[in-house]
Amino acid sequence: MRDDDKKIEISNLRVTYGEKEALKGISLDVYENEILSIIGPAQSGKTTLLKVINRTIDLVPDAKVQGTAKVDGENVRDVKSVYQLRRKIGMVFPLPVGLPLSIYDNVAFAPRAAGIRNRKDLDAIVEHCLQQAALWDEVKDRLDSLGTRLSGGQQQRLTIARALSHQPEILCLDEFSIAVDPVTTMRIEDVLKELRSQVTIILVTNLVQQARRLADRTAFLLNGELIEIDINEVIFSDSPANQMTYDYVSGTFG
Amino acid sequence: MINRHRLETLSEPVLEWVIRLCGISAIIFVFGIFFFVFREGADFLFRGLDLVEFFTSPEWYPTSVSHKRYGVLALIAGTASVTVLAMVIAVPFGLGAAIFVSEFCGPKLKETFKIIIELLAAIPSVVWGFIGLTIMNEMIIDLFNAPIGLTVLNGGIILALMSVPIIVSIGEDALKAVPDSYREAAEALGASRWQVIYRVLLPAAKNGLLAAVLLGVARAIGETMAVLMATGHAVKIPHSLLDSVRTLTATIAAELGEAPVHSDHYQVLFIIGVLLFSITFAVNLTADLVVKGIRQK
Numbered sequence: 001m002r003d004d005d006k007k008i009e010i011s012n013l014r015v016t017y018g019e020k021e022a023l024k025g026i027s028l029d030v031y032e033n034e035i036l037s038i039i040g041p042a043q044s045g046k047t048t049l050l051k052v053i054n055r056t057i058d059l060v061p062d063a064k065v066q067g068t069a070k071v072d073g074e075n076v077r078d079v080k081s082v083y084q085l086r087r088k089i090g091m092v093f094p095l096p097v098g099l100p101l102s103i104y105d106n107v108a109f110a111p112r113a114a115g116i117r118n119r120k121d122l123d124a125i126v127e128h129c130l131q132q133a134a135l136w137d138e139v140k141d142r143l144d145s146l147g148t149r150l151s152g153g154q155q156q157r158l159t160i161a162r163a164l165s166h167q168p169e170i171l172c173l174d175e176f177s178i179a180v181d182p183v184t185t186m187r188i189e190d191v192l193k194e195l196r197s198q199v200t201i202i203l204v205t206n207l208v209q210q211a212r213r214l215a216d217r218t219a220f221l222l223n224g225e226l227i228e229i230d231i232n233e234v235i236f237s238d239s240p241a242n243q244m245t246y247d248y249v250s251g252t253f254g
Numbered sequence: 255m256i257n258r259h260r261l262e263t264l265s266e267p268v269l270e271w272v273i274r275l276c277g278i279s280a281i282i283f284v285f286g287i288f289f290f291v292f293r294e295g296a297d298f299l300f301r302g303l304d305l306v307e308f309f310t311s312p313e314w315y316p317t318s319v320s321h322k323r324y325g326v327l328a329l330i331a332g333t334a335s336v337t338v339l340a341m342v343i344a345v346p347f348g349l350g351a352a353i354f355v356s357e358f359c360g361p362k363l364k365e366t367f368k369i370i371i372e373l374l375a376a377i378p379s380v381v382w383g384f385i386g387l388t389i390m391n392e393m394i395i396d397l398f399n400a401p402i403g404l405t406v407l408n409g410g411i412i413l414a415l416m417s418v419p420i421i422v423s424i425g426e427d428a429l430k431a432v433p434d435s436y437r438e439a440a441e442a443l444g445a446s447r448w449q450v451i452y453r454v455l456l457p458a459a460k461n462g463l464l465a466a467v468l469l470g471v472a473r474a475i476g477e478t479m480a481v482l483m484a485t486g487h488a489v490k491i492p493h494s495l496l497d498s499v500r501t502l503t504a505t506i507a508a509e510l511g512e513a514p515v516h517s518d519h520y521q522v523l524f525i526i527g528v529l530l531f532s533i534t535f536a537v538n539l540t541a542d543l544v545v546k547g548i549r550q551k
Contacts (some may be wrong), residue, residue, distance in 0.1 A: 084444070085441055086444040087443075093439065095439075099439060099458075100454070100458040101457065110444055113446070159439075166443065
């Protein structure tokens with residue numbers, strides 16, 4: 001229906017870790033500038049999907065990938081530079097991973113890796129990203145202190161600032177609110193709403209209500225299979241296409 | 255039930271004291287060693303030794319009949335030259351190998367490497383000295399057309415070979431202790447393998463890596479038998495890598511058996527022991543302060 005706007009196209013994607021099948025041949029598209037949330041219980045393959053998209057699946061020794069995942073029409077397995085691909089995608093992990101560097105260096109890490117050396121440019125990027133992640137006011141006076149000394153919620157916003165620092169076109173968040181208190185979660189959700197106009201967001205979450213609040217569309221994954229993907233108005237209605245979706249979303253199951 | 259509870263309340267403080275004793279004993283041993291070494295040399299140190307001559311004269315003639323001279327400058331220069339050369343070789347090789355083993359090799363190769371490295375670390379120092387005395391000696395004579403192969407170069411290479419396994423295995427442990435999540439996060443930000451290593455892994459593991467290097471240095475300074483055999487045992491300040499030298503440790507090992515107990519010579523050798531002790535202490539202390547300085551930043 002909106003073929004031109006397809007940012008990511010996944011078709012018949014199958015991933016196995018040794019004997020275990022994590023994704024059993026799923027197909028879905030992500031459109032430009034939407035928030036797609038992916039819900040489902042643990043072990044349903046949500047994180048694996050993200051890892052395929054930015055190819056950090058390469059770091060898992062016994063993982064085998066079949067089928068295709070395309071970003072901007074290009075198969076991720078054929079990209080010339082995996083680093084170029086990863087710079088296009090911002091990634092936020094469940095537990096905040098503050099690199100053992102200063103707050104400034106955490107945010108400046110990716111721009112530096114991409115070759116930006118000019119201190120003024122870096123300063124501008126760091127301030128801009130920290131402001132986007134709603135963290136600037138809290139840390140602007142101590143940019144040189146260690147990122148790992150921040151509180152959990154601040155660290156998670158730091159990782160969001162870091163994920164934005166290389167101006168990604170796609171932002172993937174993997175259960176970002178697991179280690180964050182509800183108030184900070186709401187602040188981060190506000191941040192995401194504002195980012196919607198600039199980037200495509202994939203939001204993997206355990207919280208059904210979060211998917212409902214934030215997403216344009218929602219995909220429901222269960223045991224490595226895509227049960228249903230549709231606009232939120234359908235998924236969270238009384239009559240989604242699949243009864244299991246309804247049960248999961250309404251809390252009868254899962 | 256009640257008995258068991260009473261046993262627990264009793265055993266807790268007992269255990270606590272046993273552990274406390276273990277900790278205290280380490281300190282007592284260190285001070286004990288220092289004290290007894292110091293006591294053997296203290297008499298001469300305060301009575302007859304000219305400290306200025308001791309530190310500034312390269313003349314070491316402890317057994318001269320007419321005029322005994324106790325200058326250790328040449329010995330210090332010997333120890334320093336061999337140690338510095340060993341570190342110049344061993345630190346880049348050791349750290350490079352640690353990074354390779356920890357980050358670039360597959361699990362099978364890694365196991366093989368670790369076994370070989372541990373084997374290397376287990377070779378007795380006298381065997382290393384033997385290699386220096388025979389193989390290295392001939393190689394240096396052939397390669398550099400030198401009159402003798404028992405030199406700073408020989409001793410430095412032998413010491414480097416002995417320090418590398420320590421630096422590799424401790425350095426590898428330090429790198430392994432860096433959580434994988436750091437690697438993953440850095441890779442996800444588009445950093446290349448090398449950028450991950452020098453931007454994230456090395457800063458994160460710097461304390462452990464520094465400890466690895468220091469243990470290597472400590473081994474090089476303290477090593478006796480190998481350098482005794484490989485450096486030619488000639489008391490002089492070296493002017494090139496192809497000069498023979500003698501180290502502080504080798505002097506003690508070679509002469510203590512010959513020196514009459516409680517003679518001046520005997521006591522000076524113990525003072526050299528105290529000097530060695532102080533050097534190692536200073537190295538460790540500096541390292542500690544450096545690490546603390548880095549941490550506070």
